[in-house]
Amino acid sequence: GGVEALSTVLAGFPRHCPPTLITQHMPAAFTASFAARLDRSCAPTVVEASDGDIVQPGHVYLAPGGARHLTVRRLGERLALRLVDGDLVSGHRPSVDALFHSVAESVGPRAVGAILTGMGRDGAEGLLAMRRAGAATIGQDEGTCIVFGMPRVAAEIGAVERQLPLSRIAPSILNLTRQTLSGAA
Secondary structure, eight states: OOHHHHHHHHHTSOTTOOOEEEOOOOOHHHHHHHHHHHHHHSSSEEEEOOTTOBOOTTEEEEOOSSSEEEEEEEETTEEEEEEEEOOOBTTBSSOHHHHHHHHHHHTGGGOEEEEOSBSSSTTHHHHHHHHHTTOEEEEEOGGGOSSBSHHHHHHHTTOOSEEEOHHHHHHHHHHHHHHHHHTOO
16 A cells, blocks of 8 residues: 555554565665665564565565565465565566465465555455455555555455555554454454
8 A cells, every 4th residue: 555554554553563564566776765764663673575584573574676576485383475586466566466365375364464545456356365265354445545446446356354444454453463363353
């Protein structure tokens, strides 16, 4: 989703938030400085994702812009980030769809996916894959979106389980994550 929407959601996360992976459509020259800006303005540690990083609680990983997709894979009980070469997916690289499909496959029902304001349809099919894998899914509502593109498409294809105003997305993610980890989702 948009830079401001993303900043709003992350501002609602505590220091020891669930591990969070983000794909933002942004040129390569800007993602490192954007991650640093987010790191200064919110409680969790925000970093630009690196290939092979082990996913840790209290960390937010931002996909580097440009040439590779951010994905996740299971290593026993842990998750590792992968930055993979590939064609454009849904018109983008990095692609939200690429990330969400990998989360559906590697994490399944223990994940929570959210799609925020943005143009186009990137993320809709991946969010649907997450929902089909048992993950909780959230879409930003039209009233609080600057551009109701990505969340609209996701809702239209049945990928969105809960459509919420921006101010309720962070608390919902945190609540759903607690439920998912306790087995009550």
